[in-house]
Amino acid sequence: MDRLKEEFIDYIADEKNYSEHTVEAYTKDLDQFLLFLNNSQTVNINQVDYSIIRGYLTELYNKKYTKKSISRHISTLRSFFRFLLMNKVIDKNPMTLISNPKEDKKLPTFLHINELEDLLEVPNSNTPLGHRNKLIIELLYSTGIRVSELVNIKVNDINFYDSTIKVMGKGSKERYVIFGKILKEILLDYINDTRLKLLKGKDSDYLLINKNGGNLSDRGVRLVIDETVKKSSLSKKISPHVIRHTFATHMLNGGAELKVVQELLGHSNLSTTQIYTHISNDKIREVYRKNHPRAERGGNNNG
Structure with a gap:
């Protein structure tokens, strides 16, 4: 699964021209997700389904991640599994029914x-x-x-x-x-x-x-x-x-x-x-x- 992660990171960096900051964030998010899969003894990416994704998000909630951080993790996984589906690595996208948490409205910080x-x-x-x-x-x-x-x-x-x-x-x-x-x-x-x-x-x-x-x-x-x-x-x-x-x-x-x-x-x-x-x-x-x-x-x- 590490190889798939590396291929995806190369794709968003070289073909999609994502910024260095975004690439770093996606890499960090995927490393955390793959660690979760390893700990739950999920050895094949095709084993990942809706229930596993929900379990991962529940773990993030339990760790007191903000809604904004959880939304970013979801965005990362959405892009990752879309990439895998596009390259025929998986047959079904486990992110299809996953929605972002409703974020609290927050005024942007600005300087006087x-x-x-x-x-x-x-x-x-x-x-x-x-x-x-x-x-x-x-x-x-x-x-x-x-x-x-x-x-x-x-x-x-x-x-x-x-x-x-x-x-x-x-x-x-x-x-x-x-x-x-x-x-x-x-x-x-x-x-x-x-x-x-x-x-x-x-x-x-x-x-x-x-x-x-x-x-x-x-x-x-x-x-x-x-x-x-x-x-x-x-x-x-x-x-x-x-x-x-x-x-x-x-x-x-x-x-x-x-x-x-x-x-x-x-x-x-x-x-x-x-x-x-x-x-x-x-x-x-x-x-x-x-x-x-x-x-x-x-x-x-x-x-």
Whole structure:
């Protein structure tokens, strides 16, 4: 069964172009599932049926896994058994009747503008790595792109004439994102100076370069964010996706239409973008004070 797992992982990495982060998560999930099968003395993948899958999910529930984590495990198994069915390794898909647990609605974490500015103040722009790290945060915030899209940006994907960047999104869907003057200045300085220092004479088409002159990875970006947060005054748990949430939230709070934000984020469905329609309490108070006739002046107490 380990061989089948390896074939599946190669398939999602090479043919489906899943991100490094997703491949790692799927590998970890499958390792855990195969260990469960081994412990339950299931020696052949064709023995796996609905009851075995239910037993595995029950074990996850008993271990107090969150609904979100269990949904991810189900997604992994769904993809794995679909792959096995496609390659005629199994005759029936045991995942057919398995549904995801209904998740509790949770508002996305986002940063207020002062928190974002605190984060941007941390990297030392006078050093090559500091300048690159500041660019990473500014790119994520100014464009709202995913970390997998960020690390695959090539220098030639950037059009300074109309201030756009071509990115390759989920499912190999190409789109263009827009950037403003602040990011434009940082990009030009980085490409014309800092990037050349980081390359150390090597060649690369990619925008973001690591300390050894190679391409910066998905994991590398996450480490940059982690280290930057540790040096800041922020106590929130911040990931590249939190900065993406921040982009969407600030755009909507600023008056952008939901459909426009959907296009910029690269969401196929508008419903996916709707999770960002939460509005900060400050924004609610501001709108209330500006629009409600009783908000700023005392009422008439004449009875």
